[in-house]
Amino acid sequence: MGGCGALDSEKRRYFLNQLKEARMEALKDSEGYQKVLHVIERMGSCLLGKIRTLHKYGDKIRELAARSPYAEEIPEIHPAWHTPFSVLYELVKQARNDAMHQGVVARQLTHNLVVMALILEDAMKVNDNGARISDIMVRNIVTAEMWHPVSFVRQQMLINSFTYLPLFDGSEWKVLSDHAVARYLFNCSNSERKKRLIQTIAQAKSNGLSLDDGLVVRLVNGSDTKHANLINIDGEPVELSNLVNQSEGRPILVTAEDNKRLVGLITPFDML
Structure with a gap:
């Protein structure tokens, strides 16, 4: 990506999402520093x-982080x-040149890079024109399906530390919470728990598994850069700040114009 120069809004969104994805991968592997490091190196280039x-790259990256x-x-x-x-940058630079990238060294390098990624993400969210949904929302979304077994959905929640999973029930978007799954599986016998784990989400819903309404907005004309282009499903424009107030901890689901x-x-975690 040589020759990029300064980060305009499009490049900033690209690297912001790259850092998020790499950081989440690193959180799953205490020695998985490589992806975050590679994103920072590409950003420096x-x-x-x-x-x-x-x-x-140091001067340029530190200048960006200073925001x-x-x-x-x-x-x-x-x-x-x-x-x-x-x-942090000096520590990472030294560790990057160290021949030993295992054990304690690798874990410390991963930790420092995750903290650096958080700072750079925060810096790139600073926008003189106000918050933009495209700077905040997660694009690579894991969803549940009504035909997925409860066992698989539970496993996905635990592997990824998800509080909610969005799903389309055939007519509208819903969210399935970890609390709902826990409540559905907890207060029953071992044999009944096995039966419930085998059920599909659709079957479990008929048996008492609760799905919550999602806070849904849709993008108009395929644009996701300004909150003026966010439209509630009832057709009224909505500001991003109002969405945050309305969400009350629930994820905000951003859909295409057809709403399908x-x-x-966007979760509260993404707005921290």
Whole structure:
């Protein structure tokens, strides 16, 4: 990606999503630093306009990170709780050149890169024109299907630490919560639990599994850059800030114009 120069809104959205995905992969593997590191290196190459080393990318990446108060300001006020981005960058640079990328070294490198990714994500969310849904929403969405067995849905929730899974019940979007699944499987005998795990979501729904209404908005004309293009399913425009207030902890489901294809998901976790 050499020759990119400064990050415009399109490039910023691209790297923001790349960092999120890489960070989530690293959280599943305490030694899985590679993906986050590679995204940061590609970002450095884009900012510098040429392929070089982490050392050469340093000034550009630190300049970008400085847009977030987590980079330097907050660590100055709370040094016991936060490490400055510049220090993290030096630690990562040193570990990157270390021949030993296993065990404690790899785990510490992964931790430092995850924290760096969080700071860079926060920096790229800082937008002089206000929050944009495309800067926040998750695009690679895991959904449940009415024909999926409860056993599989439960497993997906545990593997990915999901609180909600969206699903389309044939007419509208719903969300299935971990609380609903736990309640459905907990207060019953072992034999009954096995039967319920084998059931499809559709069968379980008929047997008492509760599905919650999703907070659904749709994109108009395929655009996802400004909140003016977010339309409630009843046809009224809606501001992103209003959506956050309305969500009350539920995920916000962003659909295409036909309201059947899910193109994005926003949870409180994504708004932190």
